[in-house]
Amino acid sequence: MKRIYYVSRFSDTLRPEDLEKIFDISARNNPQNQITGFLVCLGNTFFQVLEGPDKMVDRLFFKVIVNDTRHKEVLCLKSESGMTTRLFPDWHMKVFDLNAGGETLPFAFSQMLTALLESQYVIAQYTQPSVFHMLEKGVNPTLVSPCKKIATVFFSDIIGFSLFSQWLTPGELIEVVNSHIEMCTQVISQHGGEVTKLTGDGLLAYFSQKQSDAAIAASLDLLQEMKLRREKASGKSPLRYLYGGVGLAHGTVYEGNIGFALKRDFTILGNTVNLASRLESYTRQLEVRLIMNQESVTSAKRQWKFISLGKHRLKGQSSASEIFSIQELGRLNVREIYRVIEEEFSR
Ligand SMILES: Cc1cc2nc3c(=O)[nH]c(=O)nc-3n(C[C@H](O)[C@H](O)[C@H](O)COP(=O)(O)O)c2cc1C
Incomplete structure (x- = not known):
């Protein structure tokens, strides 16, 4: 019963x-x-x-x-x-x-x-959806044992956020952050992923082992949605300069309850999560919108047009490894974005 x-x-x-x-x-x-x-x-x-x-x-x-x-x-x-x-x-x-x-x-x-x-x-x-799904199934999330699994970790944040935060009003700043979160949560849930954490102007989500293609599709949809949002934004709206970078890392993650009574999170952690975050930050340096690790590419089934960005040794990695993007996304002139934000909003 x-x-x-x-x-x-x-x-x-x-x-x-x-x-x-x-x-x-x-x-x-x-x-x-x-x-x-x-x-x-x-x-x-x-x-x-x-x-x-x-x-x-x-x-x-x-x-x-x-x-x-x-x-x-x-x-x-x-x-x-x-x-x-x-x-x-x-x-x-x-x-x-x-x-x-x-x-x-x-x-x-x-x-x-x-x-x-x-x-x-x-x-x-x-509360994150995964915790609600557990409650609905009659599972007490605080009693769930930690587990190890393969997933594609998705990390996205706003390019130029620290510039925005210097000059925008609190209301404008929250509007920018919320637009990003809204777009991310929409595309991630549409593609079957799970948002686990909001990290200020960024967001951490993951897709299950078999959803490598869904993670890539969600990233492309997000970047497209941002483009539409920029084009729709009017007047002096900071949304005209809403650009984001995405990092995808496929690999092992540990999922479980972190923290104690005062603050508890049901989330994922491990090297793959750190890597997704680093790949995301690296989008600025390489001036691309999306970077993924080799495993994200090899686990994908669909015929994406991947392009190699060469071998890089990222912070925390013992050796260099090849990283990739998707050809159709083209380059992103990050310095130009910084310059325009500064010019528009430094009053
Ligand atoms: C607050 C609320 C409580 C309800 N509780 C019951 C219920 O206990 N059992 C039930 O059969 N339908 C319940 N319903 C109605 C169902 O939502 C639904 O309209 C109904 O089961 C359809 O029955 P029918 O297919 O026989 O017309 C409830 C609806 C509301 C708004």
Whole structure:
């Protein structure tokens, strides 16, 4: 058996008849599907517990509820499986409408619940997707054992960021950083990668062992998106000079929980991660937009037009190794970008 706890918001203003409809549907479907639990409704926010056979709970939550257009911001808080008894055997969906009667539950309790739910939504925005996927699967991320795996590490950051940071207003600076993060997270998730960390103006992500081509495709899409964003930016917007460099390194990474109670990260580390970061910094020196290691090239299946950038001994490496880019990306005149940023924004 499985039990899922989730919160969500009603996409419209919730009327008593809407709640009645949900109640009727639940009363009809849940006994057939052996689902029990309860639903708390507070303002436009719901908190629901669903328990029953694994398949039925998964179907109701992941297929039906998550796709119900009346819901938005559905957030799984916890998932448990393997239990043999129900917590709410008699409730085929007991509904607590906290809006209906202040007497049902004391005002103070409903305030507490609102604050808790609000904080869950805020925290969710700061939590990386991989941690949420674990919670949804019923895995406690803090108990996951570290593991070693092969991956393609993706590292991207903004060219000329320290120049920007000298002259832009805080609002402009955050706009530049957020645009970069937004584009990166979009292309990375579209190509099946995982963003693990924001590193100020940069971002660390990874793709699984079999996704070498996806990592390259995501890098090209990101650089193309940046070009479009620059062309669309108007007037004095600093986005007209938003350029990024990308480093890709394929190799062994270690994944696990780093840190303790006060600050914990579920992330990847190891030489491959350092290498991706160094390759990314090296884009400035070699004046290219993307640099990848030999293993990224050999593990790719698609027919990319790779170009060799020669053999280089990067910081921390014992010997020189050949690095590559993609032909169609051409060169990048980094000094010219620095010069224009300086000219435009040093007031
Ligand atoms: C907050 C909320 C809770 C819901 N809970 C249940 C539930 O426990 N069981 C259920 O079958 N449908 C529930 N629904 C409705 C489903 O999202 C979906 O509309 C319904 O299952 C479709 O049923 P039908 O295919 O029989 O029309 C809920 C909807 C909302 C907005």
